[in-house]
Amino acid sequence: MPRPRVHDLDLLLDAAERLVADVGPERFTVRGLATASGVSNGAIYHAFGSLPVLLGRVWLRAAGDFLDLQVELVDAVRPDDPDGGVRSVLAAASAPAVFADRRPEAARMLMGVHRDRLLGPDLPQESAEAMFALDKRVLALLTRLARALWGRADGPSVEVVTLCVVDLPTAVFRRELTGPCADGRPRIGADSRARLEAAVRAVLTLPPPLPPHGARTTGSGKE
Template sequence: MPRPRIHDLDRLLDVAEQLVADGGPERFTVRGLAAASGVSNGAIYHAFGSLPVLLGRLWLRAAGDFLDLQVELVDAVHGGDRESAVEAVVAAASAPAVFADRRPAAARMLVTVRRDQLLGPEVPQELAEQMFALDKRLVALLTRLSRALWGRADGASVEVVTLCVVDLPTAVFRRALTEPTTDGRPVIGADSRERLKAAVRAVLTLPPPEALKPRPLMGDMKPGSD
């Protein structure tokens, strides 16, 4: 059985993305994908090998595209000074809303499917390594933003950037990304977007906590020291 061509795989993943966004990963089946796409079960298994691998590829494609967009938005406003560094963090925090405008099904799927749901014995090592490589890319972006803001990239400062770029957008946009809609497109209103930007700027008015100093080892402690 011939393997589907690359553009056919992309179309197949587009259909799978929509199915997972609409019904969640628990209800997603190869049979359902075959019915929705017109591609046979055998061709789907030939292309991906198993359902876990298919879901992993699907998540990687969406997560990679999202991170590419996030970096693109940061690069567009980051000019090297403090003010542009703040706006770069605001841009990174706004990325989920921009991604939802461009790729609604992918944005909804990323909220619905957690990566830890995909990692298991059936996922090949290569796929797991690609997922962890995305983690490293995200950490590199957070570190870059932290250095641009404060000239440091310790755990405490990166945690503040993470609050702005990950935690706040998740809290503000999650309802819009998970609520049912008539056409499958999440509605993230202008008010929510502006309030997120205001919240991020407010968080960044405070400096990060001081970096925690490593505790001395017993051998390094001098007699009489506390």
């Protein structure tokens, strides 16, 4: 059975994203992916080896692309902007909406399916290491944003940034990203985007609490 070519693998992963977003990982099957993609069951197994490996690749690709976009948006903030710290957090918080414009199926999957439902106990070591590396990159971005705002990256400051770039966007955008859409392309309206910005700015008007005495800062300080 010939192995799919590299560009075919991307198309296969695109189809898998759509299926996971539509039916959830519990109802996702290789047979269903074969039907949706036109690639045979044997070729899919030859390319990925097992269903857990396939689902891990689907999630890790989408999550990695999302983080790349988030960093890109933060990097686009001018370093000499006097409000650069706040604007950087706003840029990171806006990433789910921008990602939905560019990669709608991936955005629906990341918002609607928690990674623990895709990355189960049978995840191979290589995928587990990739997930750990991705988590480290996320933490590096959070600490970078905290330092830009307050010159510190302790637990409380990183928690406030996490509220702004993870919790608030999830709360504000979830309905539009996971609700029904006729063409599979979720649309986050201007009102939701404006309300998210207002919420993030409101949170950032209060500085984070001081860390407990003797607590260590988060990250290496090299972000």
